[in-house]
Amino acid sequence: MAQDKKLVEEITSMNEDFTQWYTDVIKKADLVDYSSVRGCMIIRPYGYAIWENIQKGLDSRFKETGHENVYMPMFIPEGLLQKEKDHVEGFAPEVAWVTHGGSEQLAERLCVRPTSETLFCDHYANVIHSWRDLPKLYNQWCSVVRWEKTTRPFLRTTEFLWQEGHTAHATAEQAQEETIRMLNVYAEFCENMLAIPVIKGQKTQKEKFAGAESTYTIEALMHxxxxxxxxxxxxxGDGFAKAFDIQYTDKSNQLQYVHQTSWGMSTRIIGGIIMVHGDNSGLVLPPRIAPVQVIVIPVSQHKEGVLEKASEICDRLSDIVRVKMDDSDKSPGWKFSEYEMKGVPVRLEIGPKDIEKGQVVLVRRDNGEKIFISIDEIETKVPELLNSIHDNLLRKATALRDEKTYTTVDFADFEKIVSQTPGFIKAMWCGELACEEAIKEKTGATSRCMPFDEEAVSDKCICCGKEAKHLVYWGKAY
RNA sequence: CGGGGUGUAGCGCAGUUGGUAGCGCGCUUGGUUUGGGACCAAGAUGCCGCAGGUUCAAGUCCUGUCACUCCGACCA
Structure with missing residues (x-):
């Protein structure tokens, strides 16, 4: 079957209208439903199962690097939120407030957490006294609320699920190590579990987190x-420690401020998965987080022995992969389309003809290839195929990103790329806020990051022509 | 927060100069089918977003309001 042929009519083509395509995919794949609460989405079982797999993958990585899970309250007293000036200024515009308990007005308003720095800091001030209490390596899984004006499922919703790691360390060096360690965990996770290649780098002063000394990011490029x-x-650094008075006594009996980090990944990444791997037939899920890795479809299931054989295969596979059988009375063609839209990595067909030959048909979601294998080989071939699909998705995504990554030293060229062929643009920058703002103003592109592997593509700033300090990845962003 | 669009059956929509609501899909039941969204038959489903107003009469006209959605400025 020709790969670019649209199999599912209900889904708008990507090149026709990308935004509509995204919305169609999310709806047709049963990932979310709109809710009666403005800007909030209902994550449906299939979408939530993806999140659960992401959680499992990240959580085990956090545990391996020594972190413990905790849970903080969802409310923050106004006074607590205001302790760190930059932080409160950054979040104030998008905070939701609780003003009443029942019918009583509260003496102090409570903020619904937009992030939990202040709560962790308040707690750390209470429990950290000695160098023996450090480091504190905490993480929490929770939802946060940010009163956004424009929302889109997964990419930006009023409430979203995430994890936020919060750590406290004795020295600046240890905090920096932790910051980079966790960035690397995210990058490794994206590539090995989600098949999404990312650019690792540092945010500019303008783009960094409110209250942070420095912010590091992984940036992915969408279709x-x-x-x-x-x-x-x-x-x-020790900015929050000073604001919240988090001090410990070091080995030489001196009072010291702790150095802190925080790091987070949210359900937004599901939007990333959709927009990196998806195609005109719908969702394409990376096998390692797909809720269903193999869908078994019996063909002519009313015929003697077909369902029995299909169930047997399903049982045999269920010990090694996430497998499901669809024995509903829908037609096979309907089922093919359904699981294509849902992005199930492998379809396994079994019908009378196959049983006769002792084989099954495997069809890859990523490239549509049909493979006939002997029933005896399913336990070895199916996992192999899933790995091969993962590798292919990562390879394709990397190729697409590279194809859409441009290097330029000329401002007019920069503008042309942003408006005509958006992607990552590598260009030099002098380090001045004025230039960053001018570029955004004139082109719509923002600085995404200063990559760890810096190259000098020129010695002059793309904007002002003065001496360049950094290579920056620029681009339009969600 | 500005600009546009849409609210009628579960979903997608039609509904003329105002006259008391329809189509497709889906759903239910029965039967025939089954290798790329099968077919036939019989059913069920409506506070026409909400609130006012005009009128003998409002899905339709007027006013207001709310929600969703898309496009721009701020943000994971």
Whole structure:
């Protein structure tokens, strides 16, 4: 079957209208439903199952790097939120407030957490006294609320699910190490579990987190050339420690401020998965987080022995992969389309003809290839195929990103790329806020990050022509 | 927060100069089918977003309001 042939009519083509395509995919794949609460989405079982797999993958990585899970309250007293000046200024415009308990007005308003720095800091001030209490390596899984004006499922919703790691360390060096360690965890996770290649780098002063000393990011590129900030890791230095008075006594009996970090990844990454791997037939899920890795479709299931054989295959596979059988009375063709839209990596067909030959048909979601294998080989071939699909998705995504990554030293050229062929643009920058703002003003592109592997593509700033300090990845972003 | 669009059956929509609501899909039941969204038959489903107003009469006209959605400025 020709790969570019549209199999599912209900889904708008990507190149026709990318935004509509995204909305169609999310709806047709049963990932979310709109809710009766403005800007909030209902994550349906299939969408939530993806999130659960992401959670499992990240959580085990956090545990391996020594972190413990905790849970903080969802409310923050106004006074607590206001302790760190930059932080409160950054979040104030999008905070939701609780003013009443029942019918009683509260003496102090409570903010619904937009992030939990202040709560962690307040707690740390209470529990950290000695160098023996450090480091504190905490993480929490929760939802946060940010009163956004424009919302889109997964990419930006009023309430969203995430994890936020918060750590406290004895020294600045240890905090910096932690910041980079967790950024690397995110990057590794994206590539090995989600098949999404990312650019690792540092945010500019303008783009960094409110209250942070420095912010690091992984940036992914979507099919339409827009960038998606997919995970961030912040080094707070001792700024929060000073605001919240988090001190410990060191080995030489001196009082010291702790150095802190925080890092987070959210359900937004699901939007990334959709927009990196999806195609005109719908969702394409990376096998390692797909809720269903193999869908078994019996053909002519009313015929003697077909369902029995299909169930047997399903049982045999269920020990090694996430497998499901669809024995509903829909037609096979309907089922093929359904699981294509849902992005199930492998379809396994079994019908009378196959049983006769002792084989099954495997069809890859990523490239449509049909493979006939002997029933005896399913336990070895199916996992192999899933790995091969993962590799192919990562390879394709990397190729697409590289194809949409441009280098330029000329401002007019820069403008042309942003407006005509959006993607990552590598260009030099003098380090001045004025230039960053001018570029945004004139082109719509923002600085995504200063990559760790810096190259000098020129010695002059793309904007002002003065001496360049950094290579920056620029791009339009979600 | 500005600009546009849409609210009628579960979903997608039609509804003429105002006259008391329809189509497709889906759903239910029965039967025939089954290798790329099958077919036939019989059913069920409506506070026409909400609130006012005009009128003998409002899905339709007027006013207001709310929600959703898309496009721009701020944000994971």
């Amino acid at each position: 339409n050339g827009l960038a998606l900030q997919s995970g961030t890791s912040h080094n707070f």
